Amino acid sequence: MAFAITQACCNDATCVSVCPVNCIHPTPDEPDFATAEMLYVDPATCIDCGACSDACPVDAIHPIDELTGALAAYADINAAYYADRARPVVDGPNFHAWSQPTFAHDIPSDMPALDVAVVGTGPAGMYAVQDLVLHTSASVTLFDRHPVPGGLVRFGVAPDHPSTKMIGETFARFHDHPRVRLRLGVEVGEDVSLDELRSRHDAVIYAVGAASARRLGIPGEDLPGSTTATTVVGWYNGHPDVPADVVDLSAERVVIVGTGNVALDVARILTADPAELAGTSIAPHALARLRSSKVREVVLVARRGPATAAYTAPELLALTARPDVDLVVDDHDPQVGQAIDEGTGKAGVLRGVTREAVDWSVPPRGDRKRIVLSFHRPPEAITGETGVRGLLAGGVEIATGQVISAIGYKGTPVAELPFDDLTGTVPNTAGRVEGLPGVYVVGWIKRGPSGGIGANRTCAQETVASLLSDVTSGALPVRARRRFASVLRRR
Ligand SMILES: Cc1cc2nc3c(=O)[nH]c(=O)nc-3n(C[C@H](O)[C@H](O)[C@H](O)COP(=O)(O)OP(=O)(O)OC[C@H]3O[C@@H](n4cnc5c(N)ncnc54)[C@H](O)[C@@H]3O)c2cc1C
Ligand code: SF4
Ligand code: SF4
Known part of the structure; x- marks a missing residue:
C-alpha cells in the first residue's frame, strides 16, 4: 500500500520536504514543477510513513486503500506520472534541495529588526509574512481592505472545496503571531498612502491580487x-x-x-x-x-x-x-x-x-x-x-x-505604483517594483492571475529573498520610525 495525492492539491510542496525517500514529484527545483497541475507520489518508492499526509495543509494525501468515489482514480493518476520516468535512486537519508526557505545573506548585526508592511492577506501576502516571521526577526504590519482576511481563499475558492479552504487556518496562525499586527478594513491608497507606509516601514510588499474580470x-x-x-x-x-x-x-x-x-x-x-x-x-x-x-x-x-x-x-x-x-x-x-x-x-x-x-x-x-x-x-x-x-x-x-x-481575472492599477495595462501587473524584477526602492510585489499582482495557492509560496520566497538581499546590500533606505498605529486609529 502507498499514499496518493488527490484533487485538492494546491502545489505548495510542503509534502516534498517531509518525505524521507524523495518519492513526491515534481519538486520545486525540477523543470515541470511550474506547469504541474498537482504533485504525485511514486507508489513504487513510497514507504507508507504518512508524513506527507500529516503535513499537507489541504488534506489532499490519503492511503490508496482509503480512496473512494471520484478519488479512487488517483491511485492510477499518481502511478501514471512515474510510468515513463526514471526513478530517483535512494541510497540513504534524503536531504531535499527544497525545504523551508533560507536566505543567502546574514542581516547585519547593527541593523535594527526590520519593520515591513504587507498589503493583502491572500495566499501571496501570507506566504511572504510566513517567510519573514519564520526566518528573520522582522515585525510585520499586515493590511487588508476587507474586514476579514484570506483574499481569494475566503472569497474565491468554492464553498464545496472545504479542504482547500482549510489552508486559511494555516495562514491564520500568523495573524496572531507576536511580531504581526493585523489591520483589517484599511485600504492602502485610500485610507493610508504609500508614502505614509514607506516613511514608517523599512519595506512595503504589495500582495493585492488581481480582482477584476477580463471582458x-x-x-x-x-x-x-x-x-x-x-x-x-x-x-x-x-x-x-x-x-x-x-x-x-x-x-x-x-x-x-x-x-x-x-x-x-x-x-x-x-x-x-x-x-x-x-x-x-x-x-x-x-x-x-x-x-x-x-x-x-x-x-x-x-x-x-x-x-x-x-x-x-x-x-x-x-x-x-x-x-x-x-x-x-x-x-x-x-x-x-x-x-x-x-x-x-x-x-x-x-x-x-x-x-x-x-x-x-x-x-x-x-x-x-x-x-x-x-x-x-x-x-x-x-x-x-x-x-x-x-x-x-x-x-x-x-x-x-x-x-x-x-x-480570467485581471489586475487593476494600484495607487502610486507603476502599472502594465497589457499584463495587468506591476512591473518588477524578482519582486522589486521598478523605480521604487523598498517597495515589492508578490502573487497575482506580480506575475498575473494564474497558478493555484501553492504557486504563491515560491513567488513569495523570491520576493522576500530580493528584500533581504536589498537589506544586506544597503539598497533599502532607513526610515524614521513614528507612531503609525495612532495615525491609523485616527483615520
Ligand atoms: C474563483 C477562484 C477560485 C480559486 N480556487 C482555487 C483552488 O481551489 N485551489 C487553488 O490552489 N487555487 C485556487 N485559486 C487561485 C488562488 O486563489 C490564487 O492563486 C491566490 O488567491 C492568489 O493570491 P494573492 O494573494 O496574489 O491574491 P488574493 O488572494 O486576491 O489576495 C489579495 C488581497 O489583497 C487585498 N487588497 C487588495 N487591494 C488592497 C488595498 N489597496 N489595500 C489593502 N488590501 C488590499 C484583497 O482584499 C485581498 O485580500 C482560485 C482563484 C479564483 C479566482
Ligand atoms: S497541497 Fe501541498 S502538501 Fe498537499 S499534496 Fe499538494 S503539494 Fe503536497
Ligand atoms: S507516505 Fe511517507 S514515503 Fe510515502 S510519499 Fe508520503 S512521506 Fe513519502
Missing part, C-alpha cells in the same frame, strides 16, 4: 442577464462588494463562456444540490436563491478543443463522477470526439462521457441536471434587446437567459 469584448456584453464569474464567485462566497441579489437563476439554461477551473467551480455550484451546500461556507443569500433556482443545464462554451482547454484534469475528473448531475459533450464537431478517443492532452479525461448533438434552439430537456461542454465555439455576440436571449457562438445561437463570462 469578452463582444456585442451585448452589458445586457441585463450578462455577468462575470468574478461576480458569481463573490456572490456565493459572500464578498462584501457583491450585492446579495445580483445573480438571477430564473433561466433553465445558463451559459458560461470559458472552461477554466473557475468556470467549472461556477458550473458545479449552480448545479449542486442545495442540501449538500448547506453545511459549507456558502453565503446564506446564495443558498436561499439556489434553493429556488430554475437552472437545469449549465453549458460551458470553449473557444479551444478538449485537449488544450483551460481546466486542470483533476477538476474536470471531479465533474465526471457526480452521481446527481450528468456531464455531456456537445457532439457538433468530429474533431472533438477524435481528440477524446485519442486521449490527446487533457481530452482523455472525457473518455466515457456521453456525447450528444444538442438542439440549442429549445430549452433543456429531461429531469436530471446536467453540464454540457461545447468545444470549438468562439463566442461572437450576446443576443437580445432588453435582456439576454442567447449566446451566438460558433455560428449557432444558444438560447439562454443568463450568460456568465469566465475568461
Whole structure:
C-alpha cells in the first residue's frame, strides 16, 4: 500500500520536504514543477510513513486503500506520472534541495529588526509574512481592505472545496503571531498612502491580487442577464462588494463562456444540490436563491478543443463522477470526439462521457441536471434587446437567459505604483517594483492571475529573498520610525 495525492492539491510542496525517500514529484527545483497541475507520489518508492499526509495543509494525501468515489482514480493518476520516468535512486537519508526557505545573506548585526508592511492577506501576502516571521526577526504590519482576511481563499475558492479552504487556518496562525499586527478594513491608497507606509516601514510588499474580470469584448456584453464569474464567485462566497441579489437563476439554461477551473467551480455550484451546500461556507443569500433556482443545464462554451482547454484534469475528473448531475459533450464537431478517443492532452479525461448533438434552439430537456461542454465555439455576440436571449457562438445561437463570462481575472492599477495595462501587473524584477526602492510585489499582482495557492509560496520566497538581499546590500533606505498605529486609529 502507498499514499496518493488527490484533487485538492494546491502545489505548495510542503509534502516534498517531509518525505524521507524523495518519492513526491515534481519538486520545486525540477523543470515541470511550474506547469504541474498537482504533485504525485511514486507508489513504487513510497514507504507508507504518512508524513506527507500529516503535513499537507489541504488534506489532499490519503492511503490508496482509503480512496473512494471520484478519488479512487488517483491511485492510477499518481502511478501514471512515474510510468515513463526514471526513478530517483535512494541510497540513504534524503536531504531535499527544497525545504523551508533560507536566505543567502546574514542581516547585519547593527541593523535594527526590520519593520515591513504587507498589503493583502491572500495566499501571496501570507506566504511572504510566513517567510519573514519564520526566518528573520522582522515585525510585520499586515493590511487588508476587507474586514476579514484570506483574499481569494475566503472569497474565491468554492464553498464545496472545504479542504482547500482549510489552508486559511494555516495562514491564520500568523495573524496572531507576536511580531504581526493585523489591520483589517484599511485600504492602502485610500485610507493610508504609500508614502505614509514607506516613511514608517523599512519595506512595503504589495500582495493585492488581481480582482477584476477580463471582458469578452463582444456585442451585448452589458445586457441585463450578462455577468462575470468574478461576480458569481463573490456572490456565493459572500464578498462584501457583491450585492446579495445580483445573480438571477430564473433561466433553465445558463451559459458560461470559458472552461477554466473557475468556470467549472461556477458550473458545479449552480448545479449542486442545495442540501449538500448547506453545511459549507456558502453565503446564506446564495443558498436561499439556489434553493429556488430554475437552472437545469449549465453549458460551458470553449473557444479551444478538449485537449488544450483551460481546466486542470483533476477538476474536470471531479465533474465526471457526480452521481446527481450528468456531464455531456456537445457532439457538433468530429474533431472533438477524435481528440477524446485519442486521449490527446487533457481530452482523455472525457473518455466515457456521453456525447450528444444538442438542439440549442429549445430549452433543456429531461429531469436530471446536467453540464454540457461545447468545444470549438468562439463566442461572437450576446443576443437580445432588453435582456439576454442567447449566446451566438460558433455560428449557432444558444438560447439562454443568463450568460456568465469566465475568461480570467485581471489586475487593476494600484495607487502610486507603476502599472502594465497589457499584463495587468506591476512591473518588477524578482519582486522589486521598478523605480521604487523598498517597495515589492508578490502573487497575482506580480506575475498575473494564474497558478493555484501553492504557486504563491515560491513567488513569495523570491520576493522576500530580493528584500533581504536589498537589506544586506544597503539598497533599502532607513526610515524614521513614528507612531503609525495612532495615525491609523485616527483615520
Ligand atoms: C474563483 C477562484 C477560485 C480559486 N480556487 C482555487 C483552488 O481551489 N485551489 C487553488 O490552489 N487555487 C485556487 N485559486 C487561485 C488562488 O486563489 C490564487 O492563486 C491566490 O488567491 C492568489 O493570491 P494573492 O494573494 O496574489 O491574491 P488574493 O488572494 O486576491 O489576495 C489579495 C488581497 O489583497 C487585498 N487588497 C487588495 N487591494 C488592497 C488595498 N489597496 N489595500 C489593502 N488590501 C488590499 C484583497 O482584499 C485581498 O485580500 C482560485 C482563484 C479564483 C479566482
Ligand atoms: S497541497 Fe501541498 S502538501 Fe498537499 S499534496 Fe499538494 S503539494 Fe503536497
Ligand atoms: S507516505 Fe511517507 S514515503 Fe510515502 S510519499 Fe508520503 S512521506 Fe513519502
